[in-house]
Amino acid sequence: MTRIRRLELADPATVRILLPVYQSVVAEELPDDPEPTASELAHVLTPRAKRESAVFAAFHGDTAVGFAAVAHSRLINPPLAVGYLLVSPSHRRWGTGSELLRRTLNESAATGQDHVVFEAPDTSTVEAFAKATSGRRVFTDYRSLLELRPAGTEAPSPAGSSRAPYRTVRWTDRCPDQLLDSYATARAHILDAPSGDLSVPMHRPDAEEVRTDERILRQIALRQYVVAAVTPEEQVAGYVQLFAWDTFQGVQEHTVVVPDHRGRGLALKLRREATDWIRAHEPHLTRLQVMNDSANTWIHAVNDRLGWVRDRSWSGWEYSTS
Ligand SMILES: CC(C)(COP(=O)(O)OP(=O)(O)OC[C@H]1O[C@@H](n2cnc3c(N)ncnc32)[C@H](O)[C@@H]1OP(=O)(O)O)[C@@H](O)C(=O)NCCC(=O)NCCS
Structure with missing residues (x-):
């Protein structure tokens, strides 16, 4: 029973x-x-x-x-x-x-x-x-995989090709205090991505939410790698977040470029830099996975440019509780 x-x-x-x-x-x-x-x-x-x-x-x-x-x-x-x-x-x-x-x-x-x-x-x-x-299917995601070669065995990624004066800032545990508010604001733009038939209300994370999430990641031994593009005015224009733990497969989590800064190659630049960084620091990783909504043509184009290979699809099944 x-x-x-x-x-x-x-x-x-x-x-x-x-x-x-x-x-x-x-x-x-x-x-x-x-x-x-x-x-x-x-x-x-x-x-x-x-x-x-x-x-x-x-x-x-x-x-x-x-x-x-x-x-x-x-x-x-x-x-x-x-x-x-x-x-x-x-x-x-x-x-x-x-x-x-x-x-x-x-x-x-x-x-x-x-x-x-x-x-x-x-x-x-x-x-x-x-x-x-x-159950009703409400969205379909594609999972894509990137095979990683050991750090140092391939040509270095081309230097940033973005056409604006961004510098990149990296962190693992904690977002630097001076970027915290604009990083929290940038995180809201993950909701610009399509999400099928799901209705996801706009949500603006605040600084406290960022700090709480960072604490949770530490508690569950998930290692975070964030690379952010920062404007001369010290505002986060976009960021990429990856996770690693103790298996050979890491996770490409968020890729966000704030609307005013789109179309300048930032996503490619950030993804390349973050991938090189995590590979150098987590030598046991041999591949990364990413999940993206099937309708998100923008991010699939980025994945294709960077050599990711589509692996399989995943769906969300909705049930009514009444
Ligand atoms: C989907 C899942 C939860 C079903 O669990 P389950 O305990 O086998 O489900 P049930 O026994 O309650 O099945 C209910 C009905 O669903 C249908 N069903 C379930 N599995 C089926 C199968 N393999 N083929 C045909 N019908 C199936 C049948 O109608 C079944 O009723 P029946 O056995 O009286 O004919 C299970 O297969 C599972 O865990 N799949 C993987 C889920 C997953 O991948 N999650 C994410 C992992 S990362």
């Missing part, structure tokens, strides 16, 4: 209990990906600033065989929760996914969300499950 239990993220046992489930699902669905580590799972489960999360695990006896993790924000987008739902390949078609889904939708309704969106790689299994459970 399947038992669903809510787990507390603050309990260090949670990641330990769920890691074998996550590893078995990644091995099945993404066989060329590295085996996830505790740090990667903590990244998946831990909500960022101003967000709350809930984690539900399905147990057969004492063994966890599936989990659902969702996060929502009362401050930013109260009606929507987003997350993941997964069941170990050895325990599928036993109704576990449906039970986890039911429990998560009930709990999300109780905390005020109208809809929950689960993200998953596009597979016939996920599509069949979504069809059986009335």
